[in-house]
Amino acid sequence: MEKVTVQLGERGYDILIGSATLPTLGAHCRTLGPGTAATIVTNQTVAAHYLTTVQSSLAKADFDVSVCELEDGERFKTIRSISHIHDHLVARRMDRNGLLVALGGGVIGDMAGFAAATFLRGIGFVQVPTTVVAQVDSSVGGKTGVNHPRGKNLIGAFHQPRLVFMDMNTLATLPRRELLAGIAEVIKYGVISDPVFFDYLEANVEEILALEPGVTAHVVRRCCELKAAVVADDERETSGRRAILNYGHTVGHALEAVTRYRRYLHGEAVGIGMVAAARIAHREGILDEDQMERQRTLLQRFGLPTEIPARIDRAAVADAMTLDKKAAGGHIRMVLAERIGQVKLVAFSAEKVRELVRGT
Amino acid sequence: MEKVTVQLGERGYDILIGSATLPTLGAHCRTLGPGTAATIVTNQTVAAHYLTTVQSSLAKADFDVSVCELEDGERFKTIRSISHIHDHLVARRMDRNGLLVALGGGVIGDMAGFAAATFLRGIGFVQVPTTVVAQVDSSVGGKTGVNHPRGKNLIGAFHQPRLVFMDMNTLATLPRRELLAGIAEVIKYGVISDPVFFDYLEANVEEILALEPGVTAHVVRRCCELKAAVVADDERETSGRRAILNYGHTVGHALEAVTRYRRYLHGEAVGIGMVAAARIAHREGILDEDQMERQRTLLQRFGLPTEIPARIDRAAVADAMTLDKKAAGGHIRMVLAERIGQVKLVAFSAEKVRELVRGT
Known part of the structure; x- marks a missing residue:
């Protein structure tokens, strides 16, 4: 198994990346502490494939295992679901040494993490991400939370996992x-x-789409390394360094909000947001046309949408952006690329954002 | 104004203790950061006395002030109230530099703190405790949270305030x-x-009951110093040191739970819990009868209840104790006094607890 370590002192943890390794999860959890109770948080879709394996792996490692199954989908990422997890933990009398195991994608990970952050003022949790987006992004870095009817991830906390365990x-x-x-x-x-990694992706589109094992593991590992380095520098998104991870997310989040989290998968919205950010950077004279076009082309080669549909009101998107967490003091800070491999933060007034989003 | 500093590195903060100082609150908040938005969380009872003063003090210090008024009482300390605060913050587009100001007792402080801990993954908050229990206990140390129908403070987070400001x-x-x-x-x-402080209290019962200014400020300041020292040692209640603050709370919490948080004020339940803990310590041969009796007598001189009423089922109290956060691995850890000024942690099985509680 390959290992990436997130350097956060006493809150540091390992990311383990392997293939066909799920049956060894329990043994790895066993090393984390004295707790004997584990609750798996998952949804029915993921459960159908992997719950039995995870359950028996934990049981073999002497955990007293329970399962808290949630509805599948971003629209269930609400404070109500968190209360549902809490009710389950109270009913089984989970104590502070207990472990929550998030088995699923980003939605499951964000919710299990937030439930762990807020139960008994914080218990341990383990991420077992089963989607690409969770493996390379949401399961690393300690961001947990749920959506508010008026905006994505407005309710949440920083809470680092004890272990991230990925089976390709x-x-x-x-x-x-x-x-x-x-x-x-x-x-x-x-x-x-x-x-260099961007070049690698351009050169391996077919292999990635075919989930070629060596290429897949390399891609996931490299993303985790890059994210771990940024997170170690700026755990709580205060220095500005971590903000670069939000590239494509400012427009992306707004697009998800105005379409009520129903039309786009998170990554799709981020892809469209990246193209929008590239166009804004180009229009502002920060990014060359060629570097803008390479981003759009690569997304397109992977079959991803790159345009905000014409019938979506740009003013509503701009308005949703001002409610985003990244808004500070009435200004919206966007991550813009200067070239591929190099980004910077740029602050815009709400009015300027409206004008820029009209042009995307 | 007197100052006690809680030493927690980058999360450290000051406790300011004075008399007739409320009009200067805004100026002190102004020094905390660049934020210009402040939301006062309070209840109607406290608001009637102090809201105008606090509001105008913040406004004079150039804060854009809003008020989020909650219902008065422990039974409203629920996740629902937290969502109510979040809705208010979203509606007024509070950003990460915004400040929550908790004006009231422990319930208001715990809820405002938890709302701050979980909004945008953590914003700043200021405690303005207006009750003795909030001044000497709940406003210092970063414990925030709400009750669950099955237990007190089961849902919560550690989130240190930026400032604690007390007007006697x-x-x-x-x-x-x-x-x-x-x-x-x-x-x-x-x-x-x-x-020595216990002796001081025994010698100043009348002065304290009359709220004699010099005595009151000394008492509050000394409690804050003692608590700040413990919290600085053990911020997240992991080393065991902080657990001593739970003296009287294990039985106290259980008593509140079985009476559905309606019969006792928190401090009353803690007082009864202290007498119960003293009796258990005496019965276990840890504490002298005289040292047990001094605790009961002092509580009684302040007109506080000291007995679990005969009609309350001891088995239900013992059962509620096993659900308490302090239970770990099926054992209940209680703080017991060896003498006045010195306590230690003792672990009991659930069965032993049942027997001990029967004898209180």
Whole structure:
């Protein structure tokens, strides 16, 4: 198994990346502490494929295992679902040494993490991400939370996992559309910090789409390394360094909000947001046309959408952006690329944002 | 104004203690950061006395002020109230630099703190405690949260305030019963760590009951110093050191739970819990009869209840104790006094607890 370590002192943890490794999860959890109770948080879709394996792996490692199954989908990422997890934990008398195991994609991970952050003022949790987007992004870095009817991830906390455990084989059952959406986040890492990795992605489109094992593990590992380095620098998004991870997310989040989290998968919205950000950067004279076009082309080669549909009101998108967490003091800070591998933060007034979004 | 500093590195903060100082609150908040938005979280009872002063003090310091008024009472300390605060913050587009100002007792402080901990993954908050129990206990140390139908404070997070600001004059409007309940927590500090302070309390019962200014400020300041020292040692209650603050709370919490948080004020339940803990310690041969009796007598001199009423089922109290957060691995850890000024942690099986609680 390959290992990436997130350097956060006493809150540091390992990311383990392997293939067909799910049956060893329990043994790895056993090393984390004295707790004997484990609750798996998952949804029915993921449960159908992997719950039995995870359950018996934990049981073999002497955990007293229970399962808290949630509805599948971003629209269930609400404070109500968190209360549902809490009720389950109270009913089984989970104590502070207990472990929550998030088995699923980003939605499951964000919710299980937030439930762990807020139960008994914080218990341990383990991420077992089963989607590309969760493996390369949401399961690393300690961001947890739920959506508010008026905006994505407005309610949440920073809470680092004790372990992130990835089995590449879980990607085999991932619907094609979700696989592609995750690749948008992968491309993002190339744009924000690694031009060589971006080149690698351009050269391996077919291999990635075929989930060729060596290529897949390399891609996931490289994304985790890049994210771990940024997170170690700026755990709580205060120095500005971590903000670069939001490339494509400012427009992306707004697009998800105005379409009520129903039309786009998160990665799809981020991909469209990256193209929008590239166009804004180009229009502002920061980014060359060629570097803008390479981003759009690569997303398109992976079959990802790149345009905000004509019938979506640009003013509503701009308005949703001002409610985003990244808005500070009335200004909207966007991550813009100067070239592939190098980004910077630029602050715009709400009015300027309206004008810029009209042009995307 | 007197100052106690809580030493927690980058999360450290000051506790300011004065009289008739409320009009200067805004100026002190102004020094905390660049934020211009402040939301006061309070209840109608406290608002009637102090909201105008606090509001205009913040406005004079150039804050854009809004007020989020909650229902008064422990039974409203629920996740629903937290969502109500979040809705208010979203509606007014509070950003990460915004400040929550908790104006009220422990319930308001716990809820405002938890709302701040979980909004945009953590925003700043200021405690303005207006009750004895909030001044000497709940506003210092970063514990925030709400109750679950099955147990007190089961849902919550650690989130340190940026400032704790106390005006002794606010105690003048405190109902007598709440004043007395707070004194139980004051007595607790003497028992857990300062025999000289316990002597001082025994010698100044009349002065404290009359809220004599010099005595009151000394008492509050000493409690804050004692608590700040413990919290600086063990911020997240992991080393065991902080657990001593729970003296009287294991039985106290259980008593509140079985009476559905309606019969006792928190401090009253803690006072009864202290007497129960003293009896258990005496029965276990840890504490002298005289040292047990001094605790009961001092509580009684302040007009506080000291007995679990005969009609309350001891088995139900014992059962509620096993659900308490302090239970770990099926054992219940209780803080027991060896003498006044010195306590230790003792672990009991659930069965032993049942037997011990029967004898209180």
